[in-house]
Ligand code: ADP
């Protein structure tokens with residue numbers, strides 16, 4: 001039977017909007033960790049301590065020594081599209097990890113979130129949000145920075161909870177995310193702990209102390225921490241430029257390739273990306289040096305004017321859009337091939353003959 005009632009168009013309430021957005025921003029515990037660690041980095045943290053229980057399903061806690069949030073701003077941090085990072089006039093001129101003002105409200109919609117923070121010259125305060133319901137700002141105890149605690153992720157969305165993998169697999173994805181961000185920020189110290197076992201400080205699963213020296217020293221040191229000393233020692237320094245694009249970093253000798261792409265760390269203006277164009281360029285550079293089933297290992301940083309690249313492609317997927325992809329591809333392929341040739345490495349086709 002067809003209803004004769006005229007449909008009524010209604011505005012969704014904020015809690016519903018946040019839950020819908022969370023579906024895009026927070027796919028699994030590792031995506032929540034990424035958002036929280038990026039916030040800590042944006043706050044200028046020098047040390048970031050991440051504690052995880054049950055693969056992030058019951059607890060994700062990120063503590064930083066960054067600038068903090070003043071008590072009066074805590075409710076704003078939880079409200080949608082509220083950000084301290086851009087003024088909204090130039091979406092292409094972005095220098096921070098965040099800018100959408102979506103992460104905290106989304107996390108507050110799909111888990112139990114608490115933020116405890118202390119900004120310079122202010123008392124520490126705490127705010128909680130659970131299932132989209134924001135509580136009052138209360139006094140708290142904290143010496144500096146911010147502690148964000150996310151408990152019971154997806155308790156409000158059982159369908160999403162069902163799709164999570166084992167604790168071990170989720171912890172693996174979290175570790176990978178933290179390692180990528182640690183590669184991006186070699187001067188920042190990171191500790192990742194598994195606190196599933198009750199009591200104590202938990203088990204340290206990844207630790208990177210702040211690196212020192214110039215950027216190449218720091219990168220080399222961080223590379224050794226993240227991928228191993230042997231890898232770092234067998235990597236070639238990359239430093240090239242083409243038409244406004246700078247390429248720096250390290251690329252491993254073909255003998256240090258892997259069976260998968262786990263050791264590919266690509267960054268655009270400091271942001272970890274998994275971009276098809278860049279991955280393809282990397283593969284292209286090693287084409288003559290590696291058999292088809294091997295994946296080159298590298299940590300490469302592309303820097304350019306923010307107007308030459310759009311990072312506002314998707315809320316969670318780390319894709320970017322270059323205005324001129326051909327230049328970027330050419331830069332990567334030629335710089336790496338040149339470095340590999342200089343190192344005296346012969347192409348595999350030559351070796352085979
Ligand atoms: P975005 O990062 O896109 O601005 P978020 O929802 O992740 O949006 O965070 C909202 C705001 O809360 C940020 O713009 C920032 O001002 C503040 N904030 C979040 N996390 C931290 C933190 N760890 N330290 C200081 N301020 C923070």
Ligand code: MG
Pocket residue numbers: 035038039097098099101103104
């Ligand atoms: Mg953010």
